[in-house]
Amino acid sequence: MKITVEQLENEMFQYVDSIKDVLSAKIWENILLDCTKNELFILWLVFRQEEVNMTQIAEYIKVPLNTATGIVSRMEKRRLISRERNIQDKRIVTVRMGEQGNAQIQAVLTEFMFYADKALQVFTQDEITAMAGMFKKFKDIMSESRNKETEKQKFKKILIE
Numbered sequence: 001m002k003i004t005v006e007q008l009e010n011e012m013f014q015y016v017d018s019i020k021d022v023l024s025a026k027i028w029e030n031i032l033l034d035c036t037k038n039e040l041f042i043l044w045l046v047f048r049q050e051e052v053n054m055t056q057i058a059e060y061i062k063v064p065l066n067t068a069t070g071i072v073s074r075m076e077k078r079r080l081i082s083r084e085r086n087i088q089d090k091r092i093v094t095v096r097m098g099e100q101g102n103a104q105i106q107a108v109l110t111e112f113m114f115y116a117d118k119a120l121q122v123f124t125q126d127e128i129t130a131m132a133g134m135f136k137k138f139k140d141i142m143s144e145s146r147n148k149e150t151e152k153q154k155f156k157k158i159l160i161e
Helices: 005-019 037-049 054-061 065-077 099-122 125-154
Strands: 051-053 081-085 093-097
Touching (some): 037 099, 051 054, 054 065, 054 093
Antiparallel strands (some): 051 093
16 A cells, blocks of 8 residues: 555644654754744644634643743744634634744645655655654654653652751
């Protein structure tokens, strides 16, 4: 069974969703137009869903709502995204892709698809299947390391004299 570009793209979407919580902020800092890891994942979410609310954003990037609001405010100033209040319920804020955010995501996808197309031309089906398995194993390794870091941070010794 041959993998199509669309299937590879879907696998990529699923892969990014599965690794978003295990990548350190240092990896993503300033990688694309000075976007932080959380900003990049917010762009990713809004691109895929077309419109989301603030609660969805906070849950997706696993931060409190007030933290998500601050991040979204900074992104809105840079025209990466736009916010609109619901006419019926002013408490609900809908977030959509902004002009700069759309351009940025399109540039990333164009770059990715360029390399995905090259990979499909060069790699055999067996190599692609093996690479997919390796990506999963790599994500599992990162998750395990991340979980160990989190465990270490949870238990902090406090000396009481």
